[in-house]
Amino acid sequence: MKLYLKIWRQKDRVSEGKLVEYTLDNVNTHMSFLEMLDTLNNQLITNNEEPVEFDHDCREGICGQCGVVINGIAHGPLKNTTTCQLHMREFKDNETILIEPFRAAGFPVKKDLKVDRGAFDRIISSGGYVSVNTGQAPEANTIPVGHETAEAAFDSAACIGCGACVATCKNGSAALFTSAKITQLALLPQAKEERDQRALKMIAQMDKEQFGHCSNTEACEVECPQGISVLNIARMNYEYNRASFLKFKK
Numbered sequence: 171m172k173l174y175l176k177i178w179r180q181k182d183r184v185s186e187g188k189l190v191e192y193t194l195d196n197v198n199t200h201m202s203f204l205e206m207l208d209t210l211n212n213q214l215i216t217n218n219e220e221p222v223e224f225d226h227d228c229r230e231g232i233c234g235q236c237g238v239v240i241n242g243i244a245h246g247p248l249k250n251t252t253t254c255q256l257h258m259r260e261f262k263d264n265e266t267i268l269i270e271p272f273r274a275a276g277f278p279v280k281k282d283l284k285v286d287r288g289a290f291d292r293i294i295s296s297g298g299y300v301s302v303n304t305g306q307a308p309e310a311n312t313i314p315v316g317h318e319t320a321e322a323a324f325d326s327a328a329c330i331g332c333g334a335c336v337a338t339c340k341n342g343s344a345a346l347f348t349s350a351k352i353t354q355l356a357l358l359p360q361a362k363e364e365r366d367q368r369a370l371k372m373i374a375q376m377d378k379e380q381f382g383h384c385s386n387t388e389a390c391e392v393e394c395p396q397g398i399s400v401l402n403i404a405r406m407n408y409e410y411n412r413a414s415f416l417k418f419k420k
């Protein structure tokens with residue numbers, strides 16, 4: 171198939187970017203979207219042009235590193251699918267495809283289609299962990315976890331931190347990501363010790379980054395490749411209110 175690509179090119183964080191048009195022949199429908207970009211880059215390198223930079227790692231839909239906006243949709247047209255798992259059979263011969271980076275104040279563009287998602291790392295560092303005392307590893311079944319609780323925690327833990335929720339939200343909110351991480355740990359007994367300070371610290375860090383506020387449009391859930399539910403945001407608000415009340419009472 172033949173494609174007409176309009177790709178966002180930007181030299182660095184401070185330079186102005188623009189859309190550049192490319193024509194790509196002989197695209198195999200079995201290629202993934204990233205393999206299509208690899209093919210374009212081979213063509214650019216052969217012509218002594220600078221290749222398009224984009225993020226990727228596992229290419230298996232696991233790591234959350236990939237992510238571009240394709241025809242206005244984060245990760246493209248296929249529901250619950252990362253960019254690396256999207257295949258060219260979802261597009262038509264002679265189609266024009268618009269490819270842009272995730273756009274949000276909290277995700278500054280580093281180069282071309284790459285954005286800086288360090289803000290997510292800082293939110294996790296602020297409290298998205300369980301402190302483990304050193305010593306012998308405890309027996310795995312010492313603290314039993316009910317099946318329903320384990321399933322619910324796992325659903326939240328499925329968030330791969332790709333940032334599609336931020337790119338999709340008209341406010342550039344990181345509420346879905348932060349709430350999935352808070353909820354996952356809030357449900358597990360092993361993480362109860364730091365429950366209150368975790369919610370307060372992670373939300374404070376989220377507010378410190380340049381993310382907007384959640385206004386309940388639920389667009390984040392629609393375009394999340396993992397189908398993370400907005401119920402996590404309700405849980406985050408509960409955790410925040412609970413922790414604030416307990417802190418006030420002390």
Ligand code: FES
Pocket residue numbers: 225226227228229230231232233234235236237252253254255
């Ligand atoms: S490259 Fe890892 S999820 Fe796409």
